[in-house]
Amino acid sequence: MIRKELVAASAEPLILSLLAKGESYGYAIIQEVKARSDGKLQWTDGMLYPVLHRMEHRGLIKSRWAESETGRKRKYYSLKKDGKTAMAKHHEQWSLVHSVLAGLRKEQYV
Amino acid sequence: MFDLERSIAEWRKQMLTAGIKTPVPLEELEGHLREDFEQQARSGSSAQQAFDGAVQRIGQTSTLTTEFGKVGGTKEGSRIIPAKPLIIIGVLGVICMVVGSCGHWWILRVASEIGRFGAPLNDDLERWNTQSLLLLCLGVALLLISSIACVVGRRRKSQHKKEAYV
Numbered sequence: 556m557i558r559k560e561l562v563a564a565s566a567e568p569l570i571l572s573l574l575a576k577g578e579s580y581g582y583a584i585i586q587e588v589k590a591r592s593d594g595k596l597q598w599t600d601g602m603l604y605p606v607l608h609r610m611e612h613r614g615l616i617k618s619r620w621a622e623s624e625t626g627r628k629r630k631y632y633s634l635k636k637d638g639k640t641a642m643a644k645h646h647e648q649w650s651l652v653h654s655v656l657a658g659l660r661k662e663q664y665v
Numbered sequence: 666m667f668d669l670e671r672s673i674a675e676w677r678k679q680m681l682t683a684g685i686k687t688p689v690p691l692e693e694l695e696g697h698l699r700e701d702f703e704q705q706a707r708s709g710s711s712a713q714q715a716f717d718g719a720v721q722r723i724g725q726t727s728t729l730t731t732e733f734g735k736v737g738g739t740k741e742g743s744r745i746i747p748a749k750p751l752i753i754i755g756v757l758g759v760i761c762m763v764v765g766s767c768g769h770w771w772i773l774r775v776a777s778e779i780g781r782f783g784a785p786l787n788d789d790l791e792r793w794n795t796q797s798l799l800l801l802c803l804g805v806a807l808l809l810i811s812s813i814a815c816v817v818g819r820r821r822k823s824q825h826k827k828e829a830y831v
Contacts, residue, residue: 581693582700600701601724604693605732612736630693 557596566598566606568645571638574616578633581607607632615641667712673698676720683726690733698723751818755811761804768797 573584581603588596610616615638623629634642676698677691685691698719705715723729772794779790 580696582697599724599728600697600722601694601729602732604690604697605729605736608690608733608736627696627699628692629696630689 557592562596562598565596566603567610568642568649569596570603570606570610570632571615571634571642571645574632574634575639575642578631580629580631584632610638613637667716669702669712669716672716680726680729684730685726685733694723694729748815748818751811751814754807755815758804758807758809758811761800761807763804765797765799765801765804769794769801772797 569588570584573579573587579587581600585598585600585603588598607616607618611618611632615635616632617635618630618632620628620630673695677695680691680694685694701719701722702712702715705718706712710718772790776790776794
């Protein structure tokens with residue numbers, strides 16, 4: 556299981572990257588993250604929503620209510636222009652951290 | 666026997682007591698709870714187990730209330746000065762300045778023409794002159810206000826963007 560600090564730090568870039576593929580809603584976002592990480596990245600479900608609301612408040616994403624296939628109301632989120640910029644920034648920063656870590660790891664085995 | 670609607674009503678009551686605001690966060694959380702419940706029930710859990718599991722996964726009401734409180738608590742949005750009113754104030758300022766200075770210039774010209782014939786300025790001209798000068802001052806003030814607000818707004822916006830990317 557991944558440490559909760561890392562889970563919290565990765566929430567925003569993950570949400571932005573998932574929404575870059577198309578609009579989605581809370582439950583689907585959680586399920587996709589769970590599936591893509593083989594269940595190792597687990598959020599407390601309810602905690603996703605304050606994060607989404609905060610991101611919306613900051614103008615990174617927008618939301619709309621629509622009816623699901625079962626007829627229930629669902630809140631769909633999608634990426635805004637500022638969200639795309641933020642996502643690019645996140646990717647840049649996370650890639651940097653990853654390359655530094657990978658470099659150090661490589662040196663250990665040489 | 667397990668009653669989903671009654672259990673959800675109980676859960677909603679707990680959320681409201683804890684301070685989760687309605688309608689948006691609670692409606693959204695309830696939608697999530699129902700989807701999770703249905704998913705668990707489909708995979709073979711009993712209705713009671715599916716509901717208890719979904720409630721547990723949603724998280725503690727106190728933590729949720731604190732986190733949702735932070736959303737409204739951050740003043741990032743309100744700190745940013747909207748651009749449109751500033752542009753309107755700035756344009757108004759320029760219009761006032763142009764009208765004021767043109768009026769003043771015109772009055773000075775008329776006054777010099779009158780002065781050539783040795784006649785004193787009449788009261789109307791004096792009043793118009795004061796009004797055009799006041800208009801000029803108002804224009805300068807409006808332009809100054811909008812410029813200062815623009816500079817402050819830009820600083821806040823860049824600060825807000827920096828915070829957003831952290």
